[in-house]
Amino acid sequence: SKYVYSFGAGQTEGKSSMRDLLGGKGANLAEMANLGIPVPPGFTITTEVCTIYLEKNEYPDSILKEIKDAVLKLEKATGKKLGDKKDPLLVSVRSGARISMPGMMDTVLNLGLNDESVIGLSEKTGNSRFAYDCYRRFISMFGDVVLGIEFNKFEHILDAQKTKSKISSDTELSVDDLKAIVEESKKIVLKEKGFAFPQEPEKQLFMAIDAVFDSWNTERAVIYRRINNIPNNWGTAVNVQSMVYGNMGETSGTGVAFTRNPSTGENRFFGEYLINAQGEDVVAGIRTPSEISTLEKCIPVAYKQLVDICKKLEKHFKDMQDIEFTIQEGQLFMLQTRNGKRTAPAATKIAVDMVNEGLIDKRTAVTRITPSQIDQLLHPMIDPKAPQKVVAKGLPASPGAAVGKVVFTSEDAEHWVEKGERVILVRTETSPEDIGGMHVSEGVLTVRGGMTSHAAVVGRGMGKPCVVGCGDLLISAEAKNFKIGDIEIKELDFITIDGSTGCVILGQVPLIEPEISPEIEVLLKWADGIRTLGVRTNADNPADAQKALELGAEGIGLCRTEHMFFEEDRIAAVRAMIMSETKEEREIHLKKILPMQKEDFKQIFKVMRGKPVTIRYLDPPLHEFLPKVHEIQDKIRELQAEGAPQKEIDKLMSVINRVINLHELNPMLGHRGCRLGITYPEIYNMQTRAIIEAACELSKEGIIVKPELMIPLVGHVRELEITKKDVQETAAEVMKEYNVQIDYTVGTMIELPRAVMTADQIAKEAEFFSFGTNDLTQTTFGFSRDDVAKFIPLYIEDGILADDPFAVLDREGVGELMKIGIEKGRKTHPGLKMGICGEHGGEPNSIIFANELGLNYVSCSPYRVPIARLVAAQATI
Numbered sequence: 001s002k003y004v005y006s007f008g009a010g011q012t013e014g015k016s017s018m019r020d021l022l023g024g025k026g027a028n029l030a031e032m033a034n035l036g037i038p039v040p041p042g043f044t045i046t047t048e049v050c051t052i053y054l055e056k057n058e059y060p061d062s063i064l065k066e067i068k069d070a071v072l073k074l075e076k077a078t079g080k081k082l083g084d085k086k087d088p089l090l091v092s093v094r095s096g097a098r099i100s101m102p103g104m105m106d107t108v109l110n111l112g113l114n115d116e117s118v119i120g121l122s123e124k125t126g127n128s129r130f131a132y133d134c135y136r137r138f139i140s141m142f143g144d145v146v147l148g149i150e151f152n153k154f155e156h157i158l159d160a161q162k163t164k165s166k167i168s169s170d171t172e173l174s175v176d177d178l179k180a181i182v183e184e185s186k187k188i189v190l191k192e193k194g195f196a197f198p199q200e201p202e203k204q205l206f207m208a209i210d211a212v213f214d215s216w217n218t219e220r221a222v223i224y225r226r227i228n229n230i231p232n233n234w235g236t237a238v239n240v241q242s243m244v245y246g247n248m249g250e251t252s253g254t255g256v257a258f259t260r261n262p263s264t265g266e267n268r269f270f271g272e273y274l275i276n277a278q279g280e281d282v283v284a285g286i287r288t289p290s291e292i293s294t295l296e297k298c299i300p301v302a303y304k305q306l307v308d309i310c311k312k313l314e315k316h317f318k319d320m321q322d323i324e325f326t327i328q329e330g331q332l333f334m335l336q337t338r339n340g341k342r343t344a345p346a347a348t349k350i351a352v353d354m355v356n357e358g359l360i361d362k363r364t365a366v367t368r369i370t371p372s373q374i375d376q377l378l379h380p381m382i383d384p385k386a387p388q389k390v391v392a393k394g395l396p397a398s399p400g401a402a403v404g405k406v407v408f409t410s411e412d413a414e415h416w417v418e419k420g421e422r423v424i425l426v427r428t429e430t431s432p433e434d435i436g437g438m439h440v441s442e443g444v445l446t447v448r449g450g451m452t453s454h455a456a457v458v459g460r461g462m463g464k465p466c467v468v469g470c471g472d473l474l475i476s477a478e479a480k481n482f483k484i485g486d487i488e489i490k491e492l493d494f495i496t497i498d499g500s501t502g503c504v505i506l507g508q509v510p511l512i513e514p515e516i517s518p519e520i521e522v523l524l525k526w527a528d529g530i531r532t533l534g535v536r537t538n539a540d541n542p543a544d545a546q547k548a549l550e551l552g553a554e555g556i557g558l559c560r561t562e563h564m565f566f567e568e569d570r571i572a573a574v575r576a577m578i579m580s581e582t583k584e585e586r587e588i589h590l591k592k593i594l595p596m597q598k599e600d601f602k603q604i605f606k607v608m609r610g611k612p613v614t615i616r617y618l619d620p621p622l623h624e625f626l627p628k629v630h631e632i633q634d635k636i637r638e639l640q641a642e643g644a645p646q647k648e649i650d651k652l653m654s655v656i657n658r659v660i661n662l663h664e665l666n667p668m669l670g671h672r673g674c675r676l677g678i679t680y681p682e683i684y685n686m687q688t689r690a691i692i693e694a695a696c697e698l699s700k701e702g703i704i705v706k707p708e709l710m711i712p713l714v715g716h717v718r719e720l721e722i723t724k725k726d727v728q729e730t731a732a733e734v735m736k737e738y739n740v741q742i743d744y745t746v747g748t749m750i751e752l753p754r755a756v757m758t759a760d761q762i763a764k765e766a767e768f769f770s771f772g773t774n775d776l777t778q779t780t781f782g783f784s785r786d787d788v789a790k791f792i793p794l795y796i797e798d799g800i801l802a803d804d805p806f807a808v809l810d811r812e813g814v815g816e817l818m819k820i821g822i823e824k825g826r827k828t829h830p831g832l833k834m835g836i837c838g839e840h841g842g843e844p845n846s847i848i849f850a851n852e853l854g855l856n857y858v859s860c861s862p863y864r865v866p867i868a869r870l871v872a873a874q875a876t877i
């Protein structure tokens with residue numbers, strides 16, 4: 001097979017659809033060349049070579065020749081020769097995986113320079129300052145990336161020279177300064193490596209290629225892939241590209257830009273550049289870059305060309321582009337383009353705008369926002385009414401607000417988060433080593449860097465609130481504190497940052513839930529028009545129901561009634577009910593609870609206005625409602641100390657007895673669910689009465705009510721038969737009393753393996769199924785949901801499980817059971833309505849699976865409803 005693909009100068013062999021083979025960067029460089037956009041020529045070594053190299057630790061046989069041929073072609077195209085003493089060809093060696101991994105792989109620039117060719121470059125360009133600037137950059141980059149010498153060591157040399165020559169900016173360095181830096185840098189290489197800086201360009205090239213491939217497996221790259229679910233066997237490509245120079249003087253420069261604002265989505269060219277600079281200078285935050293629009297005055301011709309190219313690229317790729325460019329003595333070159341990372345608000349606005357501009361259709365628009373971005377949109381913001389002490393302001397790099405304790409290193413971030421703290425990572429600037437720490441932090445604050453700095457790009461990608469370039473901060477790494485003026489903030493002090501405004505605030509500021517933007521409404525409406533899977537919500541109270549409706553829920557898929565028992569003003573009655581020794585006694589207390597439950601249901605029904613409401617009968621073990629034994633014992637001791645009458649103490653003693661009596665060894669598999677309804681039918685009857693009375697009363701007011709009554713934890717069809725008969729009798733009684741007919745149904749949860757295996761029998765009795773995937777996961781794995789924290793993390797680390805099955809539905813086991821349940825259920829009850837309730841109903845992967853299974857709906861918590869609407873639509877595309 002072919003391992004090397006050339007691009008540029010009329011000999012482009014790749015195209016953008018070849019990204020798996022050429023990596024994102026290489027494929028798009030080829031595509032730009034194909035579009036006639038000025039790209040410095042070069043060639044791409046495929047990802048396949050990387051995979052082979054990493055597997056066998058050697059290259060395929062033909063590779064050497066292919067690379068040499070490609071170099072020859074490149075020499076022809078540029079009219080320069082690698083290592084030439086008079087006019088050397090210099091190249092960059094750049095990594096590029098299938099999908100962009102910001103900052104993961106390092107680039108080496110100006111490769112091909114040595115003690116002789118630097119003189120040639122200097123004479124050829126008549127610019128020795130430039131030539132030696134290139135050389136000192138090359139040695140430090142090569143030293144760092146290829147030879148593994150700490151970059152710091154080279155930076156020290158630079159800083160020392162600047163101090164010595166009493167200058168502050170890199171651009172002020174004289175030729176002699178630069179020559180001195182070159183010499184010192186070479187000494188460092190000799191000292192650190194025990195060999196001289198390699199002078200043969202070809203050797204430099206092959207060493208750099210090795211280094212790029214090796215960098216695929218550096219720790220930071222591995223961590224990034226793990227966090228982002230990128231397969232390890234994809235590998236990276238290597239791009240070797242002839243250099244263009246942004247450091248040739250005042251009409252040269254380099255920059256990065258987005259075709260639209262990646263933070264807000266506004267359709268305006270957005271970016272930064274530096275005059276007389278090279279490569280990463282802009283992103284590295286070495287000098288403060290200028291805003292892109294000022295380039296129009298600075299180098300007008302190149303600016304206009306740049307704007308035109310951006311338009312062309314957007315039209316071609318039909319998406320917002322993130323570009324890198326360099327201007328060499330007034331002439332523009334494009335060095336990279338890719339679909340730009342963006343914040344959630346920007347993603348939404350851009351998708352909707354592009355439909356309106358006729359660039360994409362609605363189905364495509366719906367795929368342009370990820371579930372986690374929708375999630376971000378629903379993230380908290382700072383309560384504008386709360387008092388807040390803004391102590392500093394940086395750039396608003398990634399929106400959303402975050403509150404946490406200050407930490408200064410990634411290790412500390414991970415350490416404290418493990419201890420259960422929420423932290424904000426505060427750094428001078430972040431680097432790829434900080435990915436792990438950023439991932440666990442609530443937000444990130446940096447002193448240096450612009451809107452395209454590492455922290456900003458990664459923060460936006462992760463959806464982490466992020467404030468960068470906050471220059472007022474004075475960090476002392478040793479003292480573990482930072483100062484803003486005379487205010488000192490120590491490690492583990494609370495701060496709040498607002499990534500939408502750039503504000504840094506002392507202490508913990510209250511956050512509020514965000515509003516849904518008009519664009520997101522539009523996008524979700526489009527999603528509704530595409531999806532077939534229904535989306536309901538889990539809600540136990542009117543406020544949640546209302547919120548869910550606003551967020552687009554089509555009904556309630558799970559209304560848990562136990563939460564209604566916990567309310568402060570009723571827990572006494574509930575406890576008395578549970579404490580009752582006889583049925584008669586129990587009924588007296590149930591009568592007290594009845595009106596309260598009825599009122600709950602009335603309110604929820606009112607909010608839902610004719611939309612289906614699935615109500616689950618009491619499910620948890622009764623002892624959950626009782627006080628803890630040690631709490632009662634404390635109380636008894638208190639009473640004894642106060643000298644309270646023995647009668648009162650005896651009463652509490654009997655409570656203890658009852659609690660002990662109700663104690664179960666395995667409550668999750670114990671006296672709960674429909675087992676309660678069968679042993680204490682009066683409890684379920686009270687609930688039926690509350691529901692149907694509420695429905696009747698509302699019906700008389702002209703409000704339509706559609707209750708779906710759901711029996712939990714059925715494992716045997718007889719359990720459903722018995723409870724259902726009770727439900728129907730009580731319902732009939734109530735409807736007769738009110739002389740109203742209510743259109744209700746009785747169905748069941750399917751959450752036990754036995755229910756699944758006998759779903760054909762159960763379906764004859766049931767009017768709907770709701771898969772309770774939490775319990776079904778517990779009972780299928782035999783994992784106690786409350787105890788899994790002890791081993792699941794290890795299971796995931798060791799690769800025994802890919803995900804926590806309580807978060808992401810286990811398709812192979814639980815999912816297969818569901819398939820059986822669905823098939824059997826619909827066999828005896830064609831068209832039986834089925835859904836999922838439980839945490840999985842709001843989890844993207846599980847929603848896609850629910851859609852595949854042909855379920856009628858998913859039900860999830862209110863704030864997951866928009867995610868479910870979007871994913872359900874994406875699942876069909």
Ligand code: ADP
Binds near residue numbers: 102104242244
């Ligand atoms: P990253 O993937 O980290 O963005 P790149 O390979 O894009 O790394 O290289 C970083 C920067 O180096 C580019 O943005 C560009 O400014 C500079 N660069 C890379 N190749 C060249 C080249 N051939 N000529 C001039 N500058 C280059």
Ligand code: MG
Binds near residue numbers: 324336
């Ligand atoms: Mg780049």
Ligand code: MG
Binds near residue numbers: 712775
């Ligand atoms: Mg359950």
